[in-house]
Amino acid sequence: MIARGYQSVGRVDPNVAATVANAWAAGMSRVDVYHFPCFTCGNPAGQANALFTYLKDNDVKYGKVWLDVEGPGTYWGSSTSDNAAFIADWFAAMKEKGVDIGVQFRPRQVTCRGRGHHRLPAIQAPRKSWGSCPTSSRAAM
Template sequence: MLFILAAIVLTAHAASYGVDIAESISTSSIKCLRDLGFNSFFIFRAWRSLGSFDPNAKSINENALAAGFSAKHIDAYFYPCFSCGDPAGQVKSFWNQVTSKKLKFERLWFDIEGTWSSSKSSNRKFFESLTNEAAAIGIKSGIYASYYNWEDIVGLDYKFSRAGSWPIWYPHYDGKKTFSDFKSFGGWTSPYMKQYNGDMTACSHDVDYNYRP
């Protein structure tokens, strides 16, 4: 009986849970989320789809650290602005802000969704410029995208050259903490993280729920 209970506990602790957020949040609210079990990692928006640095990024980052997350367990995400152009410039501007504001996080996720152009060729060039600049700077990065967004934006025949070293975080709001639903795309055969519920209200904030095994 003790062995069975121990196995259950180990299984429960083997998985990691966290939220991502795109709005300002206090230290106490982040602690509230931790108390709900989302205590393995925390992800905040740092670059907005308007093509600018998120003005709340610094305070959210500081509050996450104050709530008990180490920088190693905090990630940020970058929502590029296609219509703004100059993808490399967006990354440079972002990194200048990160450096000047002394943000502390582990990985940057490039959010590949939303409105791009109708030309997959143009979209690919934008994506490559974006990711090439991040690689040149030395930013530890990953990609957030769904199978269907990837298909619509760059096409399923497009394989990301860095898929082997940049992990994929994908959304599928089925409420299931498993990767059994993942469909290979873009050069990725297995995911790193899943966003399994979106637009959830927790601790009075709009957050998404994420799972890592």
């Protein structure tokens, strides 16, 4: 089970502690949390730290934090390099805290790069239409 820990509107999900506790109480063998970032809010490290601090302060027991990267044009900027930098900053902040992290990703839609750069566990989102990327952006992350 993967519970939402951070909302795309730029805040920690106020229900995450209860959701995770209920999942464990229901007998789930693994409970993870996902972070749906707010690109337009900026400060990816601040967002990562807000989630980490909330989980720690509320004694939330979880396995991995997944970064949920989806919705190009809706949740992300038009600059694939800015999107990639945001994602990299989020990863760095979580790694600094020692958090086990992974990514749920439609990589080419948001960054025009593959998912291999971060060498993290990944859940590949269903491939609808990833669109096209400029030839110069097609190098692997």
